Structure formats: C-alpha cells, structure tokens
Amino acid sequence: MNTIEAAAVKGDRRRRRRHTDEFKANLVAACSRPGVSIASVALANGVNANLLRRWIEQGGQRLPSVDPVDLPRDQAKAAFVPVQLDTTPSPTASDIRIELKRGATTVIVNWPSSAVAASAAWLREILR
Structure with missing residues (x-):
C-alpha cells in the first residue's frame, strides 16, 4: 500500500x-x-x-x-519492596581466577584479590 x-x-x-x-x-x-x-x-x-x-x-x-492516573490500578499502587541480600562472603569470591588453555593442557591460577596489580602484571607478561 x-x-x-x-x-x-x-x-x-x-x-x-x-x-x-x-x-x-x-x-x-x-x-x-x-x-x-x-x-x-x-x-x-x-x-x-x-x-x-x-x-x-x-x-x-x-x-x-x-x-499514575492513566495507569492500571495494579501499576499505580506499586510500592518499593525491600530485598534482603546475603552479605556473607564466599571463600572463593575474593580470589582472582585465571584459566589458560593450550591444546589439551589447562592451567588454572588463583590470585588473592589483594594482589590485583601483581596478577595483572603477570597476565600481561604471559600474553606477550
């Protein structure tokens, strides 16, 4: 048309x-x-x-x-609902995990998150 x-x-x-x-x-x-x-x-x-x-x-x-006047009633009365989050840290959440694969070989390196600069420097050297 x-x-x-x-x-x-x-x-x-x-x-x-x-x-x-x-x-x-x-x-x-x-x-x-x-x-x-x-x-x-x-x-x-x-x-x-x-x-x-x-x-x-x-x-x-x-x-x-x-x-809000134009919205349906269920949307107009929407309110904030608080959500509880689990704040307990997991033991591996604070680690940096780097996994390198070459062929059938896999190397996994775990760094503490406090040494992020050292892990970045190490990874930069490996990838050169």
Missing part, C-alpha cells in the same frame, strides 16, 4: 514526501491506543517520530502521558 502521494526521489534530487490525510489520521489513531508508543508506530511506518508527534498535536489530540 503506497501512502505517499508523490515519489520520494526524482533523479538525484530528493523531494519532500507528502502523506495523505488518511495516512496521517490512521497513524494518529494508532498512537491513541493504550500501550502503543509513538516511536514504534513511526518506525513501523517509515515516518520520523517528531513528525508524528506534530501530526498528533495538530489534530488536537493530547500526547499519551505516563501519569
């Missing part, structure tokens, strides 16, 4: 695309449905999102808002 009245390109010179009023009205109507973003409608129809916003404003419609 071609929604553009004139061809977008004539020779090497670009021309401004002109969209039909019906096409504009269809896109504006698609944006007014709940849960639909203006950017997704614009992208799906090959139109710039800012242009589509202008069409919505020119049509006298209001842009979709994200006010």
Whole structure:
C-alpha cells in the first residue's frame, strides 16, 4: 500500500514526501491506543517520530502521558519492596581466577584479590 502521494526521489534530487490525510489520521489513531508508543508506530511506518508527534498535536489530540492516573490500578499502587541480600562472603569470591588453555593442557591460577596489580602484571607478561 503506497501512502505517499508523490515519489520520494526524482533523479538525484530528493523531494519532500507528502502523506495523505488518511495516512496521517490512521497513524494518529494508532498512537491513541493504550500501550502503543509513538516511536514504534513511526518506525513501523517509515515516518520520523517528531513528525508524528506534530501530526498528533495538530489534530488536537493530547500526547499519551505516563501519569499514575492513566495507569492500571495494579501499576499505580506499586510500592518499593525491600530485598534482603546475603552479605556473607564466599571463600572463593575474593580470589582472582585465571584459566589458560593450550591444546589439551589447562592451567588454572588463583590470585588473592589483594594482589590485583601483581596478577595483572603477570597476565600481561604471559600474553606477550
């Protein structure tokens, strides 16, 4: 379905695309449905999102808002829920583990995290 009245390109010179009023009205109507973003409608129809916003404003419609009043009740009453994290350190979490493989041989080196500079220097020398 071609929604553009004139061809977008004539020779090497670009021309401004002109969209039909019906096409504009269809896109504006698609944006007014709940849960639909203006950017997704614009992208799906090959139109710039800012242009589509202008069409919505020119049509006298209001842009979709994200006010809690417009949200469903279960989303409007969402609250912060604290989560308890396990703060006990695991014995291997404080180690730096480097695993080197060459063919069938594997070398695993564990460094204490307090010697991070030494492990970085060692790895730099190995990789030269």
